[in-house]
Amino acid sequence: MNVPGISPISALSREEAHTIRYVLMDIDDTLTTDGKLRSESYAALWKLHESGLVVVPITGRPAGWCDLIAREWPVEGVVGENGAFVFWEGDGHRLATLTHPNAIPNSDPRLVALRDRALAKVPAARLSRDQFSRLYDVAIDFAEEEPVLPLSIAQQIKAIFEGGGAHAKISSIHVNAWMGEYDKVSMAIHYLTKRFGYDDLHDADSVMFVGDSPNDEPMFAHFPMACGVANLLEYRELFAHLPHFVTSRESGAGFSEFAQVLLERRSS
Numbered sequence: 001m002n003v004p005g006i007s008p009i010s011a012l013s014r015e016e017a018h019t020i021r022y023v024l025m026d027i028d029d030t031l032t033t034d035g036k037l038r039s040e041s042y043a044a045l046w047k048l049h050e051s052g053l054v055v056v057p058i059t060g061r062p063a064g065w066c067d068l069i070a071r072e073w074p075v076e077g078v079v080g081e082n083g084a085f086v087f088w089e090g091d092g093h094r095l096a097t098l099t100h101p102n103a104i105p106n107s108d109p110r111l112v113a114l115r116d117r118a119l120a121k122v123p124a125a126r127l128s129r130d131q132f133s134r135l136y137d138v139a140i141d142f143a144e145e146e147p148v149l150p151l152s153i154a155q156q157i158k159a160i161f162e163g164g165g166a167h168a169k170i171s172s173i174h175v176n177a178w179m180g181e182y183d184k185v186s187m188a189i190h191y192l193t194k195r196f197g198y199d200d201l202h203d204a205d206s207v208m209f210v211g212d213s214p215n216d217e218p219m220f221a222h223f224p225m226a227c228g229v230a231n232l233l234e235y236r237e238l239f240a241h242l243p244h245f246v247t248s249r250e251s252g253a254g255f256s257e258f259a260q261v262l263l264e265r266r267s268s
Helices: 014-019 039-050 063-072 109-121 151-163 184-196 214-222 230-238 251-267
Strands: 022-025 054-057 078-080 085-089 095-099 138-141 167-170 174-178 207-211
Touching: 014 251, 022 184, 022 251, 039 054, 039 251, 054 078, 054 184, 063 078, 063 085, 063 095, 078 184, 085 184, 095 184, 109 138, 109 151, 109 174, 151 167, 151 174, 167 214, 184 214, 207 214, 207 251, 214 230, 230 251
Parallel strands: 022 054, 022 207
Antiparallel strands: 078 085, 085 095, 138 174, 167 174
């Protein structure tokens, strides 16, 4: 795929691949395809894990999902709700947790009022079906279930939350909004540093993040080796910072393509 300013993942060099220690990735429309975790992308997770890489999903999905992911997927942790917390499986299969110090529960009256305002002003919008298992953010569904709403509606919802002082990000399916100063990047760095001795001043090239949508932009902007799956280009006009690499295939197939290239280069 020839995209000005972005290199195809096939251009990843052996030297670059051998510097990678951490593989971080979004879930929806990066690992999944049409809402399903298909065998090729799940197998890619296992191959990355078994190669000795530290594998950590970084997602907007809720605490309830992250409990399962930390326990059942081949990962070394999962950052959830756009950076509010990390879950991982500790000794004795016990769920260990780390909550961002700036995380504010989604019962905060300011966020509740903004949620109600967004739902009232945009009648087609609806709370995501996974809202019941969220602790810190509000998720408004615009594209996970039918009817799928245009991106302009998602931008309108985002503006309502931001106008009221909340943080808001558009994913491929939801608008996520929260109070508190944190994001995917700050929590990912905090966790990798605390648990694995990561040094952000010297080790940024050791992180490969793979994502697909505007709420991944902080990760693309921070990590120089970031990669987008091809469907990222649907949102290109919303990005100030694009990733260094892009796959030729979309969604889970693109993630599988990325993993294959990375592991082949590392085996050379």
